[in-house]
Amino acid sequence: MQNNTRHFAAIGVLVVIFTFVVFWILDAVLKFPLAASTQAGPIDSLIQGHLWIIAFLFSLVVVIAIYSLFLFRRREGDTEEGQYIHGNTTLEILWTALPMVVVIAFGYWSTVVLVDITQRPDNEIIVNAEGYQWGWNFSLPNSDAVTQELVLPVDTPIRMDLTSKDVLHNFWVPEFRVKQDIVPGRTTYLRFTPTIEGEYRLICSELCGLNHTGMIAPVRVVSQDEFAAFWNQDVQTASSK
Numbered sequence: 001m002q003n004n005t006r007h008f009a010a011i012g013v014l015v016v017i018f019t020f021v022v023f024w025i026l027d028a029v030l031k032f033p034l035a036a037s038t039q040a041g042p043i044d045s046l047i048q049g050h051l052w053i054i055a056f057l058f059s060l061v062v063v064i065a066i067y068s069l070f071l072f073r074r075r076e077g078d079t080e081e082g083q084y085i086h087g088n089t090t091l092e093i094l095w096t097a098l099p100m101v102v103v104i105a106f107g108y109w110s111t112v113v114l115v116d117i118t119q120r121p122d123n124e125i126i127v128n129a130e131g132y133q134w135g136w137n138f139s140l141p142n143s144d145a146v147t148q149e150l151v152l153p154v155d156t157p158i159r160m161d162l163t164s165k166d167v168l169h170n171f172w173v174p175e176f177r178v179k180q181d182i183v184p185g186r187t188t189y190l191r192f193t194p195t196i197e198g199e200y201r202l203i204c205s206e207l208c209g210l211n212h213t214g215m216i217a218p219v220r221v222v223s224q225d226e227f228a229a230f231w232n233q234d235v236q237t238a239s240s241k
C-alpha cells in the first residue's frame with residue numbers, strides 16, 4: 001500500500017509537469033492572429049481553457065502509460081500471473097462524475113461567452129456585405145454607393161447584414177474571431193466591435209466553387225472620423241466613376 005501511494009504521488013507530479021509542458025507546446029504551435037475585436041478576448045480565453053483540458057487529459061493517459069511501461073514491466077524470471085481485478089465502483093463513479101462536471105462547466109462557460117458576444121448593443125451601426133462567386137460588395141443601408149473594400153470604424157459595434165448573390169459563403173476576419181455563414185435567399189447577421197485600427201483580410205470560409213480561395217477582400221479599420229469621410233467622399237467619387 002505504501003508503495004502504491006508513492007506511485008500515485010509520482011504519477012501525480014509527472015502529470016502536472018507534463019500538463020504544463022503540453023500546454024506550452026500547444027500554445028506555441030497554435031499561434032492566434034492578433035485579437036482585434038471585443039469578441040476576441042472571451043473566445044480566446046475559452047479556447048485556452050480547452051487547451052488546458054486537452055493538455056491535462058493527454059498527459060494523464062500518456063504519463064500513466066509510459067510510467068507503467070517502465071516500472072511495471074515483467075522482470076526477468078517473473079512468471080507470476082497479474083492480479084485479477086473485477087470492477088471498482090469508486091473509480092467508475094469518479095470517472096463518470098468528474099468528466100460530467102467538466103463538460104457541464106464548459107457548456108456553461110461557452111453559453112456565457114455566446115450570450116456575451118452576440119448581445120445587441122444600443123449604438124450599433126449596420127453594414128451590408130454581399131458575397132458572390134467570387135468576391136464581395138459592401139454598402140451602407142441608406143446609401144447607393146458600393147465598395148469592394150470593407151471600411152469599418154474602430155470601437156464601434158458593427159452589425160454585418162450578410163447576403164449572397166448565388167451560393168453559400170461565409171464571412172470571416174480571423175482577427176475578429178467570429179464568423180457567419182451567408183445563405184442565398186436570406187439575410188444572416190454577425191456582430192463584432194473592432195478595437196484596433198489597421199488592415200485585415202476578409203476571407204470566405206465556406207467552400208463556394210473554383211475560386212473560393214481567392215474570395216478575399218481588404219478590411220480597413222479606421223477612426224470614426226475617417227469612416228464618415230470615407231463614406232461621404234471617397235465612396236461617392238468611386239461609385240460615380
Ligand SMILES: [Cu+2]
Nearest residue numbers: 169204208215
Ligand atoms: Cu465564397
